[in-house]
Amino acid sequence: MEGSFVNIFIKAAFIENLVLMYFLGMCSYLAVSKSIKTAFGLGLAVIFVLAVTMPINWLIHEHLLSENGLFGRDLTFLKLILFIAVIASMVQLVEMVVEKVSPALYNALGIFLPLITVNCAILSGSLFMVTREYTLGETIAFGLGGGFGWFIAIVALAAIREKIRYSNVPAPLRGLGMAFLITGLMGVAFLGLMGIDPAALQ
Amino acid sequence: MADVLETKVAEPKEPVLAFGKKEKKLLTDPLSENNPITVQVLGICSALAVTSLVLPSFVISIAVIFVCAFSNLFTSLLRHYIPNQVRMIVQLVIIATLVSVVDYVLKAFSYEVWKQLSVFIGLIVTNCIIMGRLEAFALANKPWKSFLDGVGNGLGYGLILIGVAVIRELFGKGTLFAGSPIEMSIIGPSASYWINTAAESGIGTWFSWYANNNLFVLPPAAMFIIAIFIWIHRTWRPHLVDVS
Numbered sequence: 001m002e003g004s005f006v007n008i009f010i011k012a013a014f015i016e017n018l019v020l021m022y023f024l025g026m027c028s029y030l031a032v033s034k035s036i037k038t039a040f041g042l043g044l045a046v047i048f049v050l051a052v053t054m055p056i057n058w059l060i061h062e063h064l065l066s067e068n069g070l071f072g073r074d075l076t077f078l079k080l081i082l083f084i085a086v087i088a089s090m091v092q093l094v095e096m097v098v099e100k101v102s103p104a105l106y107n108a109l110g111i112f113l114p115l116i117t118v119n120c121a122i123l124s125g126s127l128f129m130v131t132r133e134y135t136l137g138e139t140i141a142f143g144l145g146g147g148f149g150w151f152i153a154i155v156a157l158a159a160i161r162e163k164i165r166y167s168n169v170p171a172p173l174r175g176l177g178m179a180f181l182i183t184g185l186m187g188v189a190f191l192g193l194m195g196i197d198p199a200a201l202q
Numbered sequence: 203m204a205d206v207l208e209t210k211v212a213e214p215k216e217p218v219l220a221f222g223k224k225e226k227k228l229l230t231d232p233l234s235e236n237n238p239i240t241v242q243v244l245g246i247c248s249a250l251a252v253t254s255l256v257l258p259s260f261v262i263s264i265a266v267i268f269v270c271a272f273s274n275l276f277t278s279l280l281r282h283y284i285p286n287q288v289r290m291i292v293q294l295v296i297i298a299t300l301v302s303v304v305d306y307v308l309k310a311f312s313y314e315v316w317k318q319l320s321v322f323i324g325l326i327v328t329n330c331i332i333m334g335r336l337e338a339f340a341l342a343n344k345p346w347k348s349f350l351d352g353v354g355n356g357l358g359y360g361l362i363l364i365g366v367a368v369i370r371e372l373f374g375k376g377t378l379f380a381g382s383p384i385e386m387s388i389i390g391p392s393a394s395y396w397i398n399t400a401a402e403s404g405i406g407t408w409f410s411w412y413a414n415n416n417l418f419v420l421p422p423a424a425m426f427i428i429a430i431f432i433w434i435h436r437t438w439r440p441h442l443v444d445v446s
Contacts, residue, residue, distance in 0.1 A: 011310070021248075023247060023251065023425075024247055025248065025423075026246035026247045027244050027245065027330040027334075028330075029242060030243050031243045032247060051299070057203065071294070080324055080327065081295075081298050085296060088290045088294050091290065092287065092288070092291075114290055114333070114337060115250040117290055117294065117333065120247040120325060120328045123327070123328045124325075124328075150397045164223050171277060171436075171443050172432070172433050172434075172435075172437040172440070173429070173432070173433045174443060175443075176240075176243060176335070177430055177433050178429075179423070180425045181426065181429045183425050184423075184425030185422075188422045190384075191420065194263035196225065
């Protein structure tokens with residue numbers, strides 16, 4: 001049983017990386033990857049929000065919305081609104097904590113901290129969890145793995161962008177344009193991981 | 203990034219529905235100078251997910267224009283009554299309601315398109331352009347201006363989306379508007395295409411080397427195309443170049 005949690009973690013982090021395979025959570029990924037420090041902070045925030053919201057959403061989906069839940073009828077049409085509400089309140093909580101603990105990081109993240117709410121990676125994590133019918137343990141593994149994959153991807157991009165500042169890139173392509181190209185190339189590289197079965201690696 | 207359009211409204215006596223130079227600027231600015239995708243970097247996810255075909259991109263663009271404009275309008279109307287601590291939840295309720303409206307309207311009037319798009323319509327909720335404009339503009343501006351800002355940003359978003367989709371569908375599949383009544387088959391190896399690469403004679407023989415490029419159907423192609431758009435855009439408007 002523990003093996004399957006590790007499988008799901010590795011699969012979510014590398015083989016089905018949320019950013020590089022599904023291209024989810026792109027906006028903050030591109031905009032906050034200018035320096036490793038802010039990328040690191042945002043990556044940690046995403047891991048935290050994913051790891052906390054997904055089990056909560058799982059409990060809501062299983063015990064309130066499903067047919068054998070508290071209300072005894074199929075209320076799954078409410079899942080989008082409820083998931084978003086949970087995510088929004090968690091993000092607001094993270095925002096308050098970061099503001100108190102590290103005002104410098106808070107200023108650096110700027111508008112992109114509230115935008116974690118609309119980070120597609122977070123909502124799609126909860127939606128994947130529903131369509132793939134994970135158990136609670138698998139959901140936690142998937143949340144941690146997905147967040148970890150997102151974290152690695154944004155730190156890697158930030159590191160490349162910090163180095164590429166010393167290269168002679170054509171002026172109009174500098175910054176954002178190069179970020180798009182690098183992400184595209186990373187995505188092509190990650191296409192090569194498609195189809196690897198983590199169970200076979202053990 | 204995320205150039206915040208913090209324009210404080212100076213003249214309080216202005217008529218409610220004026221359409222002057224400032225209002226026109228709100229509409230045209232997001233088309234190029236402050237484009238949501240290439241300058242503000244908002245709403246990239248759906249730009250990658252939907253753009254492998256033109257028709258879904260077109261429908262999504264219209265839906266985003268609608269949701270963006272009216273969520274801006276309603277948030278702006280409520281801006282003095284929303285407590286700062288819960289503003290995101292209020293905004294999301296507004297957005298989610300409008301997205302549900304779009305969802306049901308599309309389901310009622312065009313069931314085929316709705317079936318094709320159902321997931322992506324839901325994902326408009328998490329489209330950061332809408333939330334970004336609410337945070338950056340609608341919370342600090344009057345309703346009419348916010349409405350125009352929403353329309354303008356939706357248009358700027360649709361412009362890029364349809365541009366990317368045309369390139370991806372043409373080179374990836376050889377068609378345009380596939381699945382709609384005005385479907386055009388441009389280039390491909392059978393007689394139903396305008397340029398028939400398998401033909402024995404005529405213009406098709408010049409293109410006998412041509413094959414659809416499957417890379418254009420994959421999401422990374424959208425990254426490369428948007429990068430090239432940014433390159434062209436910033437060559438044309440050098441003041442947008444990143445200094446860092």
